[in-house]
Amino acid sequence: MLTNAHLKYESQKLGMNYFRVAIVLFGAQLLLGLVAAIQFMYPGFLFEVLDFSVARMVHINALVVWMLYAMIGSVYYMIPDETGEEVVGAGLGKLAFWVLTAAVTVVVLVYIFIQIGSGTEATIWLINEGREYIEAPRWADIGIVVVVLIFYWNVFATFMKGKRTGIMTVMVADLFALAGLYLAGMFFTDNISMDQYWWWWVIHLWVEATWEVFVGALAAYGLIKILGAKREIVEMWLWIEVLMLFGSGILGLGHHYFWIGTPEYWWEIGALFSALEPVPLVAMFVHVLYDWGKEQGHMEANAAEGEKAHAVNNTPAMAWIATNAFGNFLGAGIWGFFHTLPQVNIYTHGTQFTAAHGHLAFFGAYATILIGMMYLGVQGASGIKKMTMTFKTKMALFLIIFGLLGMTVALTIAGYEQVLVERADLGGGWDAYFTAQNLPWMVQAMGWRLAMGVVTFLGFVYLLWDLLTIGKAQAKEA
Numbered sequence: 001m002l003t004n005a006h007l008k009y010e011s012q013k014l015g016m017n018y019f020r021v022a023i024v025l026f027g028a029q030l031l032l033g034l035v036a037a038i039q040f041m042y043p044g045f046l047f048e049v050l051d052f053s054v055a056r057m058v059h060i061n062a063l064v065v066w067m068l069y070a071m072i073g074s075v076y077y078m079i080p081d082e083t084g085e086e087v088v089g090a091g092l093g094k095l096a097f098w099v100l101t102a103a104v105t106v107v108v109l110v111y112i113f114i115q116i117g118s119g120t121e122a123t124i125w126l127i128n129e130g131r132e133y134i135e136a137p138r139w140a141d142i143g144i145v146v147v148v149l150i151f152y153w154n155v156f157a158t159f160m161k162g163k164r165t166g167i168m169t170v171m172v173a174d175l176f177a178l179a180g181l182y183l184a185g186m187f188f189t190d191n192i193s194m195d196q197y198w199w200w201w202v203i204h205l206w207v208e209a210t211w212e213v214f215v216g217a218l219a220a221y222g223l224i225k226i227l228g229a230k231r232e233i234v235e236m237w238l239w240i241e242v243l244m245l246f247g248s249g250i251l252g253l254g255h256h257y258f259w260i261g262t263p264e265y266w267w268e269i270g271a272l273f274s275a276l277e278p279v280p281l282v283a284m285f286v287h288v289l290y291d292w293g294k295e296q297g298h299m300e301a302n303a304a305e306g307e308k309a310h311a312v313n314n315t316p317a318m319a320w321i322a323t324n325a326f327g328n329f330l331g332a333g334i335w336g337f338f339h340t341l342p343q344v345n346i347y348t349h350g351t352q353f354t355a356a357h358g359h360l361a362f363f364g365a366y367a368t369i370l371i372g373m374m375y376l377g378v379q380g381a382s383g384i385k386k387m388t389m390t391f392k393t394k395m396a397l398f399l400i401i402f403g404l405l406g407m408t409v410a411l412t413i414a415g416y417e418q419v420l421v422e423r424a425d426l427g428g429g430w431d432a433y434f435t436a437q438n439l440p441w442m443v444q445a446m447g448w449r450l451a452m453g454v455v456t457f458l459g460f461v462y463l464l465w466d467l468l469t470i471g472k473a474q475a476k477e478a
Ligand code: HEM
Pocket: 132, 207, 208, 255, 256, 274, 275, 277, 278, 331, 332, 333, 335, 336, 337, 338, 339, 340, 341, 345, 348, 349, 350, 351, 354, 357, 358, 359, 361, 362, 365, 366
């Protein structure tokens, strides 16, 4: 993780820089999640030192930012492979990286140390914009836009100069939409319905449209790189996935417009299109496993004929990409579908059920494949032809997956209790909320969430340790 020794391209070196910051922010995200989870059980913990509101905010903002870092890193890493060219503006790209990282550091410090006091026009500019997940103050927002413009220019101009593969075409178009949507989270209106209306354009249209397409393109790239899968087949699947993802995901936005003061036609639109959202996720799942199985089959057949086999050349990355196929389907597809119809959502809205889905989906759909990309980066940077799993790789996989599934189960039980007691039985008022919060099902679930959070964190320690050491160890063996 710390070396660039075997990378020829500046673009890939820059990609590694993004990966390095991403993994640090991932660790910070988990630590603050643990603080917030402890505060659920012992509300006095770190009170007025690091309040729950701050811990929670840093937890989820760090999540979004580390994922964006790892996404930018992945793109810089794949550019030379896909286009056959060095990135056009490496120097500018590097400058943007340092500017962004300095800005992120300042924003995090302001989050942690300066959050108490009244909100004014000035605090929107300097302290906090007040929109969950993208709370960065406006000065940082504008900085982010500038940095992203540089990034996008780099991707686009290199694409125009070099080979234009299907994967890269999807990437270039998708990144345009992804970056453009960020602007919808920068308006200010003092009408909370309107504010939420635009805010969901960023949040939903990121994770259920543009980020999913991004993952489709990454998986396609990964399958070619790791398995030697046939480009024509992989790209054909990719186009189908893009069509289905946008076809369902864009209007699926309606599932956030059920109760925020938007017109009632959103009930039908949201229900219909969001119910279709799991379909492309099934397709992506089938596609990855099918290709993996097919290449495995070819390999065995070739080996039987005594030919040189094309083996999986990076088993840690492949394991995380396979986990992605499962996790995306389970976290986004199944856990999302559970509460997406208005008839159900009227009971589950804003309960721990939402948090269960949020955790499994973000982890399953995004954390997994981005970790896989980091292993690809480490492989390239250390010049390893065939990277294989170590004990640490397996511990990381096992503990992180087990921890996340454990947290999800605990939160799902808590959400179920809220639906039955707080909403269905007691009618969902203020007293009902506190009654439900104090029942044993909820209290125990919060205990289990914390315990499973600790398991996840242990897994992260193994992951970090593995990423730092696997390159050197296996390069030496080779
Ligand atoms: C990888 C993709 C996805 C991610 C990362 C994700 C993540 C999230 C998160 C974090 C929230 C909570 C937002 C908040 O703070 O209020 C949420 C809400 C929601 N998600 Fe997803 N989601 C994904 C896909 C899906 C899919 C495919 C569906 C439906 C089939 C779905 C249905 C919903 C619904 C209905 C809500 C609103 C919950 C409520 O009313 O409280 N999600 N999602």
